[in-house]
Amino acid sequence: MAYELYYWDGLQGRGEFVRLALEDAGADYVDVVRGAKKDGQGMGAMTKIIESKSEPQIPYAPPFLKDGELIVPHVANILLYLGPRLGLAPKDEGQRYVANGLQLTIADMVTEVHDTHHPLASGLYYEDQKDAAKARAKDFIDNRIPKFMGYFERVLKQNPHGDKHMITDKTTYVDLSIFQLVEGLHYAFPRATKKFVKQYPRVQALHDAVLERPNIAGYVDSERRIPFNESGIFRHYPELDQDA
Known part of the structure; x- marks a missing residue:
């Protein structure tokens, strides 16, 4: 499954630090908010997660990454998670x-x-x-x-x-x-x-x-x-x- 990156549309911002890792590794990912509503993407998809009353992992704010059922918030935390999986972290x-x-x-x-x-x-x-x-x-x-x-x-x-x-x-x-x-x-x-x-x-x-x-x-x-x-x-x- 593709990684799902959630960040504001129209901005590099903090989300760009995550995009660069995904792009360098050639990873399959979706920049969700930049997608179409008809595809279940767009701003509403991000708002739904942030304002969820049932989601067990509620991020405070973007950027956050969704990998299957796991939601990982904060740039450094996301990169700590992605680094080994993308070959962009030390082995030790x-x-x-x-x-x-x-x-x-x-x-x-x-x-x-x-x-x-x-x-x-x-x-x-x-x-x-x-x-x-x-x-x-x-x-x-x-x-x-x-x-x-x-x-x-x-x-x-x-x-x-x-x-x-x-x-x-x-x-x-x-x-x-x-x-x-x-x-x-x-x-x-x-x-x-x-x-x-x-x-x-x-x-x-x-x-x-x-x-x-x-x-x-x-x-x-x-x-x-x-x-x-x-x-x-x-x-x-x-x-x-x-x-x-």
């Missing part, structure tokens, strides 16, 4: 928890990216918090990007199996997620990230190596890849960008 069980820790750190940074344009409240429009967003984005560019990227650069440098993998000597879902993180940062903050190749050469090289993977390259150039836009997590507001 202990190393899988190291990979999960790296993925959770990526999730932390993604949350901080979101908070650059919604620093006060998710329920407010960006236009209602622009001044706070400018202050938050400046701190993110000046302090948080170097903190996170410096860490990822150090992890790559210290990997005894080579500096183009975050862990072990083979591509894992963590590498794919670093690719998406860098893609998003380049989109949202082109001025702040224009020197990435000099500042974080290993991180940028990992990004470039992932893009050369045939299934990823094909996906990125396909209609299945939703473009970045100003409704997602990575948003480009020129007034929030600045030179690093």
Whole structure:
């Protein structure tokens, strides 16, 4: 049976980290909300699960993955589940928890990216918090990007199996997620990230190596890849960008 991925239509968002793993592995999956109502898909299918009063596993919010009767919520949790099944996780069980820790750190940074344009409240429009967003984005560019990227650069440098993998000597879902993180940062903050190749050469090289993977390259150039836009997590507001 095909995996069923549930996430908002029209957005890359957090769901994209899961899509990249499925696409890289050539897995059979359905992006349910993007499907037709007549096929039992669409937004109503996701709402039905979230609002269910009988479903034994009720996810709080998307993304979540359905594999048969099992529902797995949260990006890092989904990838911890999918990684071994897709050949995108370390074989050693202990190393899988190291990979999960790296993925959770990526999730932390993604949350901080979101908070650059919604620093006060998710329920407010960006236009209602622009001044706070400018202050938050400046701190993110000046302090948080170097903190996170410096860490990822150090992890790559210290990997005894080579500096183009975050862990072990083979591509894992963590590498794919670093690719998406860098893609998003380049989109949202082109001025702040224009020197990435000099500042974080290993991180940028990992990004470039992932893009050369045939299934990823094909996906990125396909209609299945939703473009970045100003409704997602990575948003480009020129007034929030600045030179690093």
